[in-house]
Amino acid sequence: MSGGGTSKRHSALQDRLGHRFGDPDLLTQAFKHASGQADRLNSNERLEFLGDRVLGLAV
Numbered sequence: 593m594s595g596g597g598t599s600k601r602h603s604a605l606q607d608r609l610g611h612r613f614g615d616p617d618l619l620t621q622a623f624k625h626a627s628g629q630a631d632r633l634n635s636n637e638r639l640e641f642l643g644d645r646v647l648g649l650a651v
Contacts, residue, residue: 602616613619622636 598620599616602613602619605619606612618639622639624636
């Protein structure tokens, strides 16, 4: 995770959600859109695909 500001924002978001993420880097990745990333693997695309697949299986 990078910088103290990011840590404070993560903490504030987790407090608001009432959930603590086991891997804060996933929280950072969830907010990174592929259009703003040189390396698309560090964007939220993979998480989006996984979420869509899980929802598809559940429905």
